[in-house]
Amino acid sequence: MHNYYRDLHSSPPLECDPELAKSAQKWTDEQARRGYMNHSEWTDKFTESISWKAWGWEGMDKMEGAIPGAVRSWYSEIKNNYNYQTGRGSGVIGHFQAVVWKGETKLGCGLNIKPDDGTYVTAHYAPASHTSMDKEKLAPENIKPRQQPGEMRHKVFLLFGFVVGVCLPCVETNRLLSDYRKSGKESITECLSKSVDAYLDRLSGTFN
Numbered sequence: 591m592h593n594y595y596r597d598l599h600s601s602p603p604l605e606c607d608p609e610l611a612k613s614a615q616k617w618t619d620e621q622a623r624r625g626y627m628n629h630s631e632w633t634d635k636f637t638e639s640i641s642w643k644a645w646g647w648e649g650m651d652k653m654e655g656a657i658p659g660a661v662r663s664w665y666s667e668i669k670n671n672y673n674y675q676t677g678r679g680s681g682v683i684g685h686f687q688a689v690v691w692k693g694e695t696k697l698g699c700g701l702n703i704k705p706d707d708g709t710y711v712t713a714h715y716a717p718a719s720h721t722s723m724d725k726e727k728l729a730p731e732n733i734k735p736r737q738q739p740g741e742m743r744h745k746v747f748l749l750f751g752f753v754v755g756v757c758l759p760c761v762e763t764n765r766l767l768s769d770y771r772k773s774g775k776e777s778i779t780e781c782l783s784k785s786v787d788a789y790l791d792r793l794s795g796t797f798n
Contacts, residue, residue: 601692610636611699611714617712633718635718644707650709653701653703656711657711659711660713667679667683667686670683676730688713693719694719699712
């Protein structure tokens, strides 16, 4: 889901980083142990986004729904009148910025589904985007205006968004993304135009 949204803003895809995944999972588990959502200690090693949804939210009791659900929630801050020229908004916009910040290259996600409490999700991004005193000045270069996806492109990313956004089979996912870039096509739409079914078969074979 991260890379679907990043693509809309012309930001390169994030790659899953094992160390960031470990730190994100560690802090996610700590939040679940404490029973409330809060940020870890400030660091310049990564930018952190956290999410908690109360028990009972549809789809949040499974990995396939929980992490994309958190990413959608963070991205929705774009609705707080985000200004691409100033890097400011009328409300909280930091989580949105973290999702699409061009200068970030790596991602690690943590998930803890705690029955009768809720679903905790943490994302750690690197290089950190929140540490510069000039973040607002850097924002226009790191967050481009949103582009509307084509119909096929939109459907493809919605279908595979959770695979791309969830840091689990990241090696396989990155290989699939790498293949379409090496194909010499201008977009994933062109790469899939010959046979969407073949692409689906390949993905299925990768994860079976």
